[in-house]
Amino acid sequence: MRIAVWGGGSLGLLWSARLASKFDHLLLVTHSERQADAINRAGIDLTNQAGEQKNLKVRAKQADLVMEDAPFDMILVMVKQYHLPVVFALLQKAVHPGTQVLFFQNGWGHQTLLQELSSSCRTYLVVTTEGALKCGDQQVIHTGKGISRVGAFPGKQAEPSPALQELFVKTGPGLFQYDENVLQRVWEKLTINCVINPMTAWYEIRNGELLNPEYEEEKKAILAEVIHVASLEGIQLSEQHMWKQIQQVCLQTAMNLSSMLQDLNNKRVTEIDFMNGAIVRLGKKHRVETPANWLWVSRIQEKEKFML
Template identity: 40%
Template sequence: MKIAVWGAGAVGLLWAHRLAGFFPGTLLLTRTREQRDKIRAEGLALTGLDGVHRIARNLDVRWSREERLPACDVIFLTVKQTVVPVIAAEVRRVGHSSSDIWLWQNGMGQERLLGDDIDSHRLYRAVTTEGALREGPACVRHTGRGETRVGPVGGESISPLTAGLIRVLVSSGFSIFPDREIDRRAWEKLAINCVINPLTALWNVSNGDLPGREGFSAWMDGILKEVVRVAEAEGIVLSEAELSEKVRAVCRDTAANRSSMLQDLLRGEKTEVDYINGAVGEKGKQHGIPTPFNDRLTLLVHRAEEEGVPEGEDGLSHPPSSG
């Protein structure tokens, strides 16, 4: 089985390192030639939860824009959601007619961004609560223990290819499970991201410091109420109380993590807010459900994309009224 990991951020590097232990020659596709050359020269270093450093040197590391790339049976698409439509044609080039594609993005709607040429039966959502931090082009740290759920986007049965890969990973001790309720899992993760990503980004704090911020509970309650209402309109039943507990658990279990949205702002890059809080706002409009908390956060994060991480007034002092 030939596996590709497309995207060498924190999640991509974590899984590339893991896969290399069982599938030598796992293809890792980087955004830049510089990162490719660094990993080729030094190997990919992983610092585990136990503090031990391990280096993988048996990866097939390529620049994603190289003309000739090998065909792969399973593709882990770990790029940001904003990049998915840009590389859609290239993803088709790396796969073949029966390749499975695992979508690891934080937001919603990524399957539509790939276009109509890819059969939806080949698409899987991978919803993870694992924490990882990219410490350099060739270095990643595992920062929080979690689990990964994988299920078909179209709600069909899981292919023998994906089922076999999951079995290998489970037998090796990884917490990864097939899940036929993956849409509900995706909504649960969306809800968690709607809270943690923008609030850590705008307050410039790590996940572990978030619950201690003044105003956190009011913002979390307002955000989650909106997500629960919108999800219900989409046919997904969620529990606000359970989501609140999960948000706090993720903050605790990934305490050292800086959210992807905060990291994007610190690097001066575009965030995925349109596919997270913005997606809730758009779905809310379709169903006639007001979403003032998520709308405000989308606006504030866009402002921070232009002006940088707020150092003074962050716009979070006065939460909006609930819709």
């Protein structure tokens, strides 16, 4: 099976390192030629949660050269949401009718792209709880063990395809799980991200500090709007259950910096438009006000202008 991992960020490096020894034909597709050259020259240095480091040989190519290896049988798309429109044009040329394309993006907004691509191949949404930190072009630390839930989109598919089953088996137990209700999982993760990401990024605090009672009112205001908008989109979320999930994530990742705070610290554009921004857009679609989420979009956009 010919596999491409598309994106040289933290998850792309982590999964490339994991899969390289299990599949003969694996290619990491990077944005820059510099990163591809570094990985081809030195491999990927992966540090596990115990602090042990391994060097794994991985073949990489800059995205403009990817058609030399296409088409692929499976593509794991791990770029940021805002890079998808550019990547999408290449993806359309890199697939065949049986290609399985797995999208690992946070947030909401790429579903229309999946619907368009699904006429050419088989498309899936992935919700992952894996944690990783990129420390250089070819260095990554695995910061949190998690599971990646995979489900067909658009439409439903009760069982994983043979190609997906091969991926699940070769990666080992506990890393992947097929979930035909993946859209529900996407909304659950979106809800958590809409609360934790902008607040930690604005206040410049670690996740665990959000457990302080002084933040409770703002957290609940965001949550209530997301729950309401989700219901208008046909997704039923329990406010009580999601509150518990948010508190649990803050506790379990207490020392972590959210991805949005990391983006700002590293002078990168955030994914606010695909988190709280998506809630604002969907609110407008259904003609409901979302002032709390609009406030957080405004705050983070203001901070982006100042920090980028």
